Amino acid sequence: MQTLPHCETLLLKKQGPVLHVTINRPESRNAMSLQMVAELSTIFTEVESDSSIRAVVIRGSGGHFCAGGDIKDMAGARNQDAGEGETDPFYRLNRAFGQMLQQVNESSKVVVAVTEGAIMGGGFGLACISDVAIAGPTAKFGMPETSLGIIPAQIAPFVVERIGLTQARRLALLGLRIGAAEACALGIVHQAAASDEELNEMLAQALDRIRHCAPNATAETKALLHRVGHESMGGLLDSAADIFAKAVRGSEGAEGTMAFMQKRPPAWTDTK
Structure with missing residues (x-):
């Protein structure tokens, strides 16, 4: 990603191996519009082929992460009639959002969600597909x-x-709203900060740890974790052993082993 694409609903900033994506619709508490869905999908498509980017941080502007779906898009879909043989506009709107969630969920990059204010509906879903929240x-x-x-x-x-x-x-059937402490206890987020300063420090620590982990090994590990529960255990372990052998014999395995023996940081920690 030599040049950051122009987005109407997102602010983009690249800092070393990290792409910071800020949802920027503060007038609607960053409600998720169809345009935002399309722009997030485009960003993650481009990021996937960019080896210089190892992590994507998603947060919201104006003190809110994302307050859910955009009511204007819902109203627009309601005013559209599905013609004979055509897909219902509500289906297309809803399914486009799900496809974007699946894309972000399966990204080979480490996705970090920094959540503040309203994290409702679609915003809640976006937090739930992050690797670190x-x-x-x-x-x-x-x-x-x-x-x-x-x-x-x-x-x-x-x-x-x-x-x-x-x-x-419990959350879905009662339509509950919960705070950061309960969200952390349930596993929706991994850490809950007591202040904005602590929040930024937690983010800095997470990004530092990402820098210390080899990018290809991280991507392979994330893909392996996503396969758990979807394949037979024996077959999965056979495949994992093959991936492990290739990793050990690969350039990252060689560099990691050599760095450990020489008591120095491996090359991938140098991201300047």
Whole structure:
């Protein structure tokens, strides 16, 4: 990604191996529009082929992460009639969001969510597909869909994967809103900060740890973790052993071993 693309709903800033993506619709508490979905999808498509980027940090402007779906898009879809043989506009809107979530979830990069203020509906789903999630003191998480007469169609599977069926049932079926401490206890986020300063320090520490981990090994590990529960254990372990052997014999394995023996940082920690 030599030049950062222009986005209407996102602010982009590259710092070394980290791409910072700030959702920038503060007038709507960063509600997720179709345009935002398309722009996030474009960014993650480009990031996937950029070896200089090892992590993507997603956060929101104006004190909020993302307050859910954009009501204007919902209203626009309601005014569209599906012609004969055409797909329902509500289906297309909802499914486009789910495809973006799946793309981000399966990205080979480390995805870090910095959550503050409203993290509702689609924003909740976006937090649940991050690899590392940190909550600020103002964070409020929720799945309000059922209280609005709709369903959390695209985020529900990711929420179940994140925190398990039992807890997902309680949040979704009661339309609950919870704070950062409970979100941390449930495993929605990994850390909850007591102040903005602590939030930024937690982010800096996470990015430092990402820098210390080999990029290809990190990507292979993330892909392996996503396969758990979807394949037979024996077959998965056979495949994992093959990946392990290739990693040990590869350039990162050689460099990591040599760096350990020479008591020096491996080459991939130098990101300047």
